[in-house]
Amino acid sequence: MRRAAILVALTGSLAAADSSRKVAPVAAVEDSCSDGSGTACKRHALDGFAAALAAQRAGTAAHPLRISYVGDSLTADDQITHALRTRLAALVGDGGPGFTFAAPPHPYCQHRTVTRVITGPWRVHGLSKGAPPDHLLGLGGSAETVGGGTIRWVTKTPVTRIDIHYLAQPRGGSFAVLADGANIGAIETTADRKRAAFAQLEVPEGAKKIELVARGRVRLFGASLEAAKGAVVDNLGVVNATAKQVVTNNHPEHLRNQLARRGPDLVIVMLGTNEAEWIAAKSSGMAEHERLFGDLLATVRAANPKSSCLVVSPLDQIDWRVEAMPARESIPAMVDAQRRAATARGCAFWDTYAWMGGTGSSKQWFKRGLVMKDFQHPTTAGSTRIADALYRALVTP
Structure with a gap:
């Protein structure tokens, strides 16, 4: 359905903003073979997403078009993900907020289509901050209480169903689910052993306020809030997250089960911002990063073999702490490592580092107001430009 390299003329790229500036090269999303057959490839990495998008546009899809976006602080503020969400909603309709954490796994994690209010003594866990000893973190974070408490989400648009991700465990408590104040379900979490559990409930028409009221010992990972159709983009970005933390702080089988339940049509992975600060270009650390990145992508592929995955590379970085402010040398090597991991696991790859201009381009982005003063x-x-470029790559036949 799609060729191995999808060349997209991205008018939203840096150069297209002003015709007087040097024209940037055409961006390329490398759509690798996902069935391992090489030149006789019958299925490419983005075929699953292309089919899901076509079904959504034709009105034959059984559920909203789903994208789960795994990232670090570049996406945790929900700017890239929300811009992509907005573009897709204009194309196929608003499918709702998608997955939202029970509590932010880091104080700076946001979701721009949901207002969250938390009351009670909740203990928050996250990939990069306070991972629990059992390494069960849902899709990247959890909230646990032993004394009861309430988590309330208020969505900007109505949703029709909620799918709650929680932990079933010995001596587990219970929680009630309310929609605009009306009780729509009561969930018992007691089980003979710890295991991931889920509860899907229909939401009354027009409801925007969802509350989970816990009693006793309850651990909640989060919930997907969706309409019957449209597009959703899950913001799974966690501040300070690294590929190593995603792989080691969250049990791989547990993460696989969470992703399988979520059922995204596309998983986007954009990590490396933090590792680039300390991993040298030619080092055992970079080799480990490639291995761990491959392990993460293997989990993603195993969760939903017919769905798509896409790796978005790190951006150019400037080391502003050094007087000469050199470009960070680890970035090109990290881009290559992630490209190899993506190709080996049957995932597409977008070299945003090359797209934005390569070595030192972060300085130009800063001059044009596209990157913050940390040059990262x-x-x-800038987030809107990235999302616009990504949108064009995904929806162009």
Whole structure:
């Protein structure tokens, strides 16, 4: 359905913003073979997403178009993900907020289509902060209480169903589910052993306020909040997250089960911002990063073999702590390592480092208001450009 390299003329790229500037090269999303057959490839990495998008546009899809976006602080503020969410909603309709954590796994993790209110003595766990000893973190974070408490989500648009991810465990408590104040379910979490559990409930028409009221010992991972159709983009970005933390702080089988339940049509992985600060270009650390990245992608592929996965590379970085402010040398090597891991696991790859201009391009982005003064994190305008480029790559036949 799609060729091994999808060349997309990204008018949203840096150069297209002003015709007087040097024209940037055309971006390329490398759509690798996902069935291991090489030149006789029958299935490419993005075929599953392309089919799901076509079904959504034709009105024949059984559920909303789902994208789960795994990332670090570049996506945790929900700017890239929300911009992508907005573009897709304009194309096929608003499918709701998608998955939202029970509690932010880091104080700076956000979701721009949900207002969250938490009351009671909840203990929050996250990939990069306070992972629990059992390494059961849902899709990246959890909230646990032994004395009861309430988690309330208020969505900007109505949803029709909620799918709650929680932990069943010995001596587990219970929680009630309310929609606009009306009780729509009561869930007991007691089990003979710890295991991931899920509860899907229909939400009354027009409801926007969902509350989970816990009693006793309850651990909640989060919930997907969806409409019957449209597009959803899950923001699974966690501040300070690394590929190693995703693999080692969250049990791989547990993560696989969580992703399988979520059933995304596309998983996007964008990690490396943090590791680039301490992993040298030619080092055992970079080899470990490639191995761990491959392990993460293997978990993603095993969870939903017919779905798609896409690796979005790290952006260019400038080491502003050094007087000469050199470009960070680890980035090109990390991009290559992630490309190899993506190809080996049957995932597509987008070299955003090359797309934004390569070595030192972060300085130019800063001058144009597209990246913050740390030369790492995109501004709202920069995030929108990245999301726009990604959108064009995904929806162009």
